[in-house]
Amino acid sequence: MKVNLFLHQDQLLNDTYDYNRVAYYVDMGLGKTFIGSEKMWELNTPYNLVICQKSKIDDWKEHFEEFYPEYKAIVFDKQSLEIIPEESVLIINYDKVWRRPELTHLRDFTMMLDESSLIKNERSNRSKFILNQLKPNNVILLSGTPVSGKYEEIISQVNLLGWKISRDLFMKQYVKREWDDIDGGWKIIGYKNIDRLKRKLRQYGAVFMKTEEVYDLPEQNHINILVKTTKQYKEFSAHHMCEYDGEMFIGDTPSKAKLYQRQFAGHMNKNKLIRLRELIESTSDRLIIFYNFKKEYEVIKQLCDELERPVSSVNGDMRDLEAYERQSDSITLIQYQAGAMGLNLQKSNKIIYFTLTDKSELFEQSKKRTHRIGQKQPCFYYYLLTKGSVEWRMLDVLKMRKDYTDELFEYEEMKK
Known part of the structure; x- marks a missing residue:
């Protein structure tokens, strides 16, 4: 069926039309599911991989079956990649994805991370697998709260967007730190150059939108x-x-x-x-x-x-x-x-x-x-x-x- 998008959703898709790696950092309730799936449809790769929370598996499957019936929506568990047809969307949760090494052989695909803030810990099994083992052609990140007030938590996400900045350089440019003599390490005391950081993120396909920019919600x-x-x-x-x-x-x-x-x-x-x-x-x-x-x-x-x-x-x-x-x-x-x-x-x-x-x-x-x-x-x-x-x-x-x-x-x- 034809997906009728809201004006703000069309705007975000138009703003990122020329990007194949994008991040939609928009408030909950503004329809990230539709924005992300429509971008996936525009990118038009033979295969697609959606990684989400366990509780959202059924929601994503039902979404694609209802609005994108041309795709075959598959909750990916132990299937062989050899029997996965083209025009498929594989759906898997964050806790399982790193336990499916066969996904490292997937090619010609778009990867979408729902609630991409869940890869903020670069040392976790899920993050290491997604960042280092998977080889997507295109990346779509969805999150309403990408950093939770801690800008250093976005490093793994910006690397996926193609901005290959090291943690050390990121910390030097955007994080205020002081040395803690008691514990013998650097302590974060604040952040700096945030406007420059957001401009840089936009250069790599990240867009931001708050609910109040779109709707007048109740008090x-x-x-x-x-x-x-x-x-x-x-x-x-x-x-x-x-x-x-x-x-x-x-x-x-x-x-x-x-x-x-x-x-x-x-x-x-x-x-x-x-x-x-x-x-x-x-x-x-x-x-x-x-x-x-x-x-x-x-x-x-x-x-x-x-x-x-x-x-x-x-x-x-x-x-x-x-x-x-x-x-x-x-x-x-x-x-x-x-x-x-x-x-x-x-x-x-x-x-x-x-x-x-x-x-x-x-x-x-x-x-x-x-x-x-x-x-x-x-x-x-x-x-x-x-x-x-x-x-x-x-x-x-x-x-x-x-x-x-x-x-x-x-x-x-x-x-x-």
């Missing part, structure tokens, strides 16, 4: 919900050791201490469940709840069942959106890693953050599940924050579009 409202702390949180925060429900928690490393503080402020804080119950009971509207850990899912799901609210779930084990789609009083529980990216949830305009992620990219993406094209109502974001806990500092850091790292946590612990 966003951010509301902090204060939650009483507990004796256990205070005890663990003071001594990095505390017993809860018959189990001893010992934070003997910065990573463990941060993890347990988050859990003592989260599902192990009964006051937070009380405040969550109050929020749920205050409305019969569709609600979205973001969480981190399986234990959180268990207690939130139990609460929803007690309140007799229909539940949808998106996590590493399931993706069930039936209640969300069909019932206006549903509650959709989403684990950040599994559902912060890619879902269209604009039937709801209320998101509750039971706990916060420590990843800026997931935080920014999560807000766009409801604040996107098709949303007619103001969007509300409710942050359940335990008083005096690590959650407040995490939110401050996330607002700066930075990750809340173990190093930050350790530094703040030292200041106490």
Whole structure:
């Protein structure tokens, strides 16, 4: 069927018409799927390879089957390349791609990376395989948050665009650093020459677009919900050791201490469940709840069942959106890693953050599940924050579009 593009999508394709390696760094909701697939169609190679998150495999297959029936969409698992016909789109997830060495023999193909920021770690197996082993004729990168506030994370992506700048040279030209005498290494303190960096990226086929450049979306409202702390949180925060429900928690490393503080402020804080119950009971509207850990899912799901609210779930084990789609009083529980990216949830305009992620990219993406094209109502974001806990500092850091790292946590612990 004929794909009817929006004006802004046509504009981006026209801006990159002369490039065979492109990056569409555009906000969620502006239709990167259509922009990327239309560019792939224009490039017209015999074979095509789409690498995406596991949760997006079926979405991409259905997209090509519906809008580009001339392609044969294949979820690539263990097929032999010898039986793959021309005019095919092979679809595979990031965690499997490096386990399929036969893909290194693929020729005459266009490679598209959905959420290309997932190759930011150049040392990971997936990144090394994609950067060094695959030999695409053309490259299409799609991301709404290509750097998450850390410009050094874009190096692997710009190399794929054909800008063969080394990490050392990139750091010298665009990153401010100072020597840390305590740890004996360079510490990033900021960035420089960003306008020059963006001009350079445009020379290599990268284009940028924000939602506000295209649409007037509804207002966003951010509301902090204060939650009483507990004796256990205070005890663990003071001594990095505390017993809860018959189990001893010992934070003997910065990573463990941060993890347990988050859990003592989260599902192990009964006051937070009380405040969550109050929020749920205050409305019969569709609600979205973001969480981190399986234990959180268990207690939130139990609460929803007690309140007799229909539940949808998106996590590493399931993706069930039936209640969300069909019932206006549903509650959709989403684990950040599994559902912060890619879902269209604009039937709801209320998101509750039971706990916060420590990843800026997931935080920014999560807000766009409801604040996107098709949303007619103001969007509300409710942050359940335990008083005096690590959650407040995490939110401050996330607002700066930075990750809340173990190093930050350790530094703040030292200041106490």
